[in-house]
Amino acid sequence: ADYHEHASEYGVHWNFFFTLSVISIVGSILPLTASRAAAAALLMSVVYQVILRATSLQEFILEAPRVDLLSANREGVFGCVG
Numbered sequence: 001a002d003y004h005e006h007a008s009e010y011g012v013h014w015n016f017f018f019t020l021s022v023i024s025i026v027g028s029i030l031p032l033t034a035s036r037a038a039a040a041a042l043l044m045s046v047v048y049q050v051i052l053r054a055t056s057l058q059e060f061i062l063e064a065p066r067v068d069l070l071s072a073n074r075e076g077v078f079g080c081v082g
Contacts, residue, residue, distance in 0.1 A: 010079070011066075011072055012066060013072060014075070019076055019079060044081070048081050057078070061074050
């Protein structure tokens with residue numbers, strides 16, 4: 001309908017349904033038991049945080065100009081990982 005969504009939430013073209021689709025596809029490709037999924041999620045969160053701090057990825061996500069498809073939708077794309 002007429003729902004206003006700020007670009008800093010998911011990006012310009014990305015939305016919640018793209019995120020849900022990506023997570024669903026990755027979840028079906030990597031079928032894990034509940035305990036392994038929890039361990040994988042924790043490991044992935046720690047690795048993602050280290051990458052954010054050790055590289056310029058955090059600056060890119062927060063401050064980069066929206067000049068191409070990836071930078072226009074960076075919040076949604078990288079939000080699928082985090």
